[in-house]
Amino acid sequence: MQFSLEEENMSQIATENGATDHQSAPHQLTAADRCDACGAQAYIRVVVKNSELLFCAHHGRKHQEKLASIAESWHDESSRLLEDQRS
Numbered sequence: 782m783q784f785s786l787e788e789e790n791m792s793q794i795a796t797e798n799g800a801t802d803h804q805s806a807p808h809q810l811t812a813a814d815r816c817d818a819c820g821a822q823a824y825i826r827v828v829v830k831n832s833e834l835l836f837c838a839h840h841g842r843k844h845q846e847k848l849a850s851i852a853e854s855w856h857d858e859s860s861r862l863l864e865d866q867r868s
């Protein structure tokens with residue numbers, strides 16, 4: 782079996798792509814994401830004017846009416862919160 786430099790470079794590129802794929806769920810909010818208003822765990826992410834806002838379920842609903850019309854992106858994981866409470 783022969784390994785050329787070219788093949789080695791290609792496998793390195795493939796590894797880098799794989800690392801990018803590993804973060805294929807950038808919209809998933811984690812316990813490290815905190816509500817901008819109260820610091821509770823964030824379940825709603827809103828993009829407004831290219832800046833990202835994080836809200837807990839409570840503040841997400843509170844600001845939804847005002848922000849929904851100008852938000853470029855509205856990502857709501859608050860349904861996950863309900864599932865967590867049920868289990």
Ligand SMILES: [Zn+2]
Nearest residue numbers: 816819837840
């Ligand atoms: Zn909050």
